[in-house]
Amino acid sequence: DQQVKQNSPSLSVQEGRISILNCDYTNSMFDYFLWYKKYPAEGPTFLISISSIKDKNEDGRFTVFLNKSAKHLSLHIVPSQPGDSAVYFCAASAYQTGGGNKLTFGTGTQLKVEL
């Protein structure tokens, strides 16, 4: 059961334009959503997160939007830069008894920013 889905395996965008990466989830118990970026031969790097009580969070060129009723979130990158080319993972977290923060990841979207 894939609780976090990224239906676009790849996305190609021109430098300077907006990149929009999408993510859908099924578990209404998720209370935090996070985006990670991964370059080849490196571990995922945290980008930005959003609490389920908010609908938008912005950090520089990165903005995450959350639509709880649709169980959908998106990551906007404006303007896109060649260094943004990487695999982007959407992840979600639900409160666990006993604490801990297990993340459930999507399958990733390969973003390519072209000159």
Add this chain to the structure above:
Amino acid sequence: ETGVTQSPTHLIKTRGQQVTLRCSSQSGHNTVSWYQQALGQGPQFIFQYYREEENGRGNFPPRFSGLQFPNYSSELNVNALELDDSALYLCASSLPGTGNSPLHFGNGTRLTVT
């Protein structure tokens, strides 16, 4: 600030063997999690350790086990290796808490089982 370091970076084992992967957490982080990333998939949660105790486990069989040491470093042990265990194994450290405490990942250990 020292990040998360994992060793070895690559490993080749034969089916049925046992393997130990190691992780040093980021300075100041006392919670360590392990994830398995198969080719073309997102990372999957194996388990998490806090104060040397297992604190949450994903859908992995008991032949996947772990340890956390007093200095917060950690080991992942896999017994009776199977071909499907071939994957990138990622260690992540964090402060204790819920989802608003982002995980900081190491670069992973690439395990190949033949």
